[in-house]
Amino acid sequence: MRNIDLAIIGGGPAGLAAAISAYDNGIKNIVIFEREDKLGGILNQCIHNGFGLTRFKESLTGPEYANRFIDGVLERIIEVLKETTVLEITKDKLITAINSEDGVFQVEAKAIILAMGCRERSKGALNIAGTRPAGIFSAGTAQKYVNIKGYMPGKKVVILGSGDIGLIMARRMTLEGAEVKAVFELMPYSSGLKRNIAQCLDDFNIPLYLSHTITKIEGKERVTGIVVSEVDENKKPIKGTEKHFDCDTVLFSVGLIPENELSKTASVELSPRSKGAIVDETRETNVSGIFACGNVLQVHDLVDFVSEEAEIAGKSASNYILNGKENSETVSVKEGKNVLYVLPQKLNVNADNTKIFFRVTNTLKDVTIKAESGGEVIFSRKKKVAVPGEMETVLLSKEKISALKGEVVISAEVE
Amino acid sequence: MESYKFICIECPIGCNLTVEKNGEELTVLGNTCKRGEMYAKLEVISPKRVITTIMRTEDGKIIAVKTDKPVSKTKMFEYVEQIKSKRVKSGAKIGDVLIENIEEGANVIATSNPY
Numbered sequence: 391m392r393n394i395d396l397a398i399i400g401g402g403p404a405g406l407a408a409a410i411s412a413y414d415n416g417i418k419n420i421v422i423f424e425r426e427d428k429l430g431g432i433l434n435q436c437i438h439n440g441f442g443l444t445r446f447k448e449s450l451t452g453p454e455y456a457n458r459f460i461d462g463v464l465e466r467i468i469e470v471l472k473e474t475t476v477l478e479i480t481k482d483k484l485i486t487a488i489n490s491e492d493g494v495f496q497v498e499a500k501a502i503i504l505a506m507g508c509r510e511r512s513k514g515a516l517n518i519a520g521t522r523p524a525g526i527f528s529a530g531t532a533q534k535y536v537n538i539k540g541y542m543p544g545k546k547v548v549i550l551g552s553g554d555i556g557l558i559m560a561r562r563m564t565l566e567g568a569e570v571k572a573v574f575e576l577m578p579y580s581s582g583l584k585r586n587i588a589q590c591l592d593d594f595n596i597p598l599y600l601s602h603t604i605t606k607i608e609g610k611e612r613v614t615g616i617v618v619s620e621v622d623e624n625k626k627p628i629k630g631t632e633k634h635f636d637c638d639t640v641l642f643s644v645g646l647i648p649e650n651e652l653s654k655t656a657s658v659e660l661s662p663r664s665k666g667a668i669v670d671e672t673r674e675t676n677v678s679g680i681f682a683c684g685n686v687l688q689v690h691d692l693v694d695f696v697s698e699e700a701e702i703a704g705k706s707a708s709n710y711i712l713n714g715k716e717n718s719e720t721v722s723v724k725e726g727k728n729v730l731y732v733l734p735q736k737l738n739v740n741a742d743n744t745k746i747f748f749r750v751t752n753t754l755k756d757v758t759i760k761a762e763s764g765g766e767v768i769f770s771r772k773k774k775v776a777v778p779g780e781m782e783t784v785l786l787s788k789e790k791i792s793a794l795k796g797e798v799v800i801s802a803e804v805e
Numbered sequence: 806m807e808s809y810k811f812i813c814i815e816c817p818i819g820c821n822l823t824v825e826k827n828g829e830e831l832t833v834l835g836n837t838c839k840r841g842e843m844y845a846k847l848e849v850i851s852p853k854r855v856i857t858t859i860m861r862t863e864d865g866k867i868i869a870v871k872t873d874k875p876v877s878k879t880k881m882f883e884y885v886e887q888i889k890s891k892r893v894k895s896g897a898k899i900g901d902v903l904i905e906n907i908e909e910g911a912n913v914i915a916t917s918n919p920y
Contacts, residue, residue: 428920437869437916438857443816451857453869453917457899537859538920540867565858565885584819588812589854593878692817 395419395711397485397499399476399652402431404684405505406459407697411704412503413466417711420468421497423487425475429463430456431507432530433693435537438558440585444694455693479656481677501707504653504667504675504682505700508646508689510555516644519606525613529555529643533562542566544639548616549573550604552580552587556643561590570594571635574602574618576625579753581779583691603627604640613638648686656680663731664688670720670736671744672706673699678715681707688733688747691781716740721794726762726801728754730778737798741791746784750776750802757802759784764795776802811848815840824849852878857916858885860903864895866919870903874911888913895919 395417398405401424409422428434433441436452443449446458463470474489485497510528527535527543533555535541547568549556552575560570573591578601580587591598599618605627606617615636619627648666650658658667659676666687667675674681683703684696718738723746725732730749737744746761754776761769761784769784776782784800806827813820813836822845823834833845847853853875859867876884884907893903897915904913 434917434920437859437871439855439871440817449855451869451871451916454899457917537869538867540859540861565856565881583817584812585814585817588819589814592812593854 392495392497393499394421394497395500396421396503396707397483397497397501398422398503398505399479399485400424400431400505400507400684400686401426401429401470401472402505402507402684403433403456403459403693403696404507404686404700404703405431405503406456406463407700408503408505408681408683408704408707409468410459410462410466411701412708413468413704415705415708417708421499422463422468422470423474423476423485424470424472427473429460429470429472435530435533436558437537438562441693444692445697452693459697476652479652479680481657481680483656483679500711501679501681502656503700503703503707504650504658504680504686505684505703506649506652506686508685509649510642511645511647513640513642513644516642518604520608521610523607523609523611523613525609525639526607527639527641529553529559529641532559532639532641536562536566542568544568544613544637546571546637547639547641548604548635548637549641549643551575551643551645552582552598552600553643553645554582554586556641557582557586557590559641559643560596561594564594564596568639570596571637572597572599574599574604576603576621577601579777579779583779605632607640609638613640616640646685646689648689650686653682653686658682661731661735663725664733664735666733668735669733670738671702671734671741672709672738673703673734674706674710679707679710681710688731691779695781721763722797724797724799726760726799728752728757728802728804729800732800737786737791737794739792739794742788744786744791746786746798746800747781748784748800749778749781751778753777754802754804757804760801760803761786761798762801763798768794768798809845809849811845813841813844815844822848847875854878854881856881856884856888856913858888860888860891860893860913862893862895862897862919866895868893868897868903868915868919869917870913871916872907872911873902873914876908876911880908884908893919 433452433456441455478486620631667682681703683700732748809824857871
């Protein structure tokens with residue numbers, strides 16, 4: 391069996407940045423496992439611009455952003471196993487994978503970085519009544535058809551879910567000649583970026599119906615129409631508000647689910663709140679030597695933040711391989727009022743300056759973001775608006791962390 | 806005085822912009838950076854957008870493309886048609902100029918290698 395220093399599971403933006411970071415921190419014996427036939431992950435099909443403003447101070451398209459990191463991996467001659475699917479990871483860091491050349495094989499690694507990303511929540515998860523006609527796609531699948539395969543999946547389109555992928559696809563299908571009739575959103579707000587509402591919907595006069603959902607899909611062979619209803623504050627459809635739309639295609643953009651099946655086989659503990667691994671500030675999971683980063687850890691708003699997080703994981707993994715594990719005391723970071731999840735969920739008391747990421751549970755106005763520990767406020771910042779669609783941060787300095795006596799609670803309080 | 810409201814598309818913050826027009830003079834409020842001011846003024850004078858789409862190579866592969874500068878918003882559909890109707894040399898690679906001056910000063914460039 392082959393022994394390596396570092397295995398990276400996934401060759402998307404997280405895996406690429408983690409590999410480069412680990413290499414530059416002294417680990418050369420790295421293998422990236424990628425199930426597709428090329429590196430770059432989902433960025434390859436995100437041909438729109440707007441990536442990289444934070445990191446590169448310019449507006450790149452997805453493939454351009456990916457290419458900068460792919461070049462970085464190629465320059466360092468880091469090994470990549472493409473079209474290779476990892477089947478299982480054990481807590482002893484034994485990896486079982488399969489591809490068409492080597493069959494099933496095993497690799498033992500000193501450290502592993504989980505960078506598997508997300509998959510889309512499917513229509514099946516939503517309990518929508520109707521038959522099973524052709525013409526129903528997840529937004530990401532439609533994006534792959536249009537941008538990678540060059541096919542148009544339909545002509546008259548409606549979209550359920552106003553996350554960024556749904557909004558981007560509304561514009562993309564419109565530019566390619568489809569008629570996008572409407573976007574429906576269950577929540578009273580869109581989880582997409584404001585600029586995407588402006589440039590993807592408003593630019594093309596595509597209506598956005600908030601607090602609406604699809605209650606019926608019609609059609610036998612092919613979708614012929616849908617029925618939507620307004621929903622009440624409990625997200626239940628309101629009788630008598632039904633509206634009918636003719637369409638041949640329905641896109642679902644209803645959320646991303648971190649793909650943690652492999653994390654589970656490795657006994658990595660997951661947070662029911664973030665849906666990703668529970669990690670400390672180095673992005674190490676509860677399993678010694680297994681790290682996680684990118685969308686498999688928490689669903690990020692921007693790829694720039696994925697790269698940043700992956701670099702932390704890459705550096706930490708190389709530290710672990712070179713210097714072994716330092717056993718230090720940790721304190722928990724917990725969700726307080728109006729906070730959906732926090733990350734990292736643990737802090738080593740000897741940690742450097744650390745950014746704690748979190749999301750609020752609902753739209754909050756005139757909010758005070760606070761970190762408290764032992765009855766003392768250790769961080770406080772006022773904000774005009776906080777929305778679930780935008781990740782928030784609390785910065786804790788090295789000095790503050792070393793002085794911590796007990797758990798840290800992050801909250802977002804409205805006066 | 807006329808007043809216009811926009812959401813800035815320059816970065817993920819999405820500032821709420823207001824432009825006040827006094828004769829020829831434009832005053833931008835609500836922006837947090839220079840890009841936002843430029844964007845707001847252009848939105849009043851002549852709105853522009855970057856187009857991203859795909860082209861086909863002579864050997865049938867697909868290549869992702871963009872305009873390297875924003876182009877007139879009102880001509881987006883026309884330009885997409887124009888871009889789609891052309892074939893790219895099969896050896897094209899990321900960064901290559903594929904169509905020069907689709908609009909004055911704006912080229913269509915490859916943003917991926919053919920796939």
